[in-house]
Amino acid sequence: MTIKHSLRLAVAALLLSAQLARGENLDVLMSQVFPEAQATYIGYESVERQDIPASAAVDRKYLIVDFRLASNQMESAQLQASVHKVCMTLLKDHDLIRQLSDSGYDMVSVAFDRRSQFDCL
Numbered sequence: 001m002t003i004k005h006s007l008r009l010a011v012a013a014l015l016l017s018a019q020l021a022r023g024e025n026l027d028v029l030m031s032q033v034f035p036e037a038q039a040t041y042i043g044y045e046s047v048e049r050q051d052i053p054a055s056a057a058v059d060r061k062y063l064i065v066d067f068r069l070a071s072n073q074m075e076s077a078q079l080q081a082s083v084h085k086v087c088m089t090l091l092k093d094h095d096l097i098r099q100l101s102d103s104g105y106d107m108v109s110v111a112f113d114r115r116s117q118f119d120c121l
Helices: 001-033 076-092 094-102
Strands: 039-049 061-069 108-112 118-120
Touching: 001 039, 001 061, 001 076, 001 094, 061 076, 076 094, 076 108
Parallel strands: 061 108
Antiparallel strands: 039 061, 108 118
């Protein structure tokens, strides 16, 4: 095995572990936002719109942070407060926001069901 090949493998392993750490950090952060009786963190999904040119001024790559509510219904004021709580938790984690920005994310959205999502940033 050449030194070049070993170096490439080491760099690839570091990049992979950095991506996994970002995901784990997001998972840990989001799983602590709500008490389990209120909402459960499901996970996140990265979405990249290939139909939008990279040079366009609209959002192309975004992250959807997904929760499920303990009860099926939530009043509008409660829903707004829950979206605000998730968004503020994300915004306060400057390292995570920097990592997302460096990874090319234009926006983060929050979803509490399969029908709608709410934009954070």
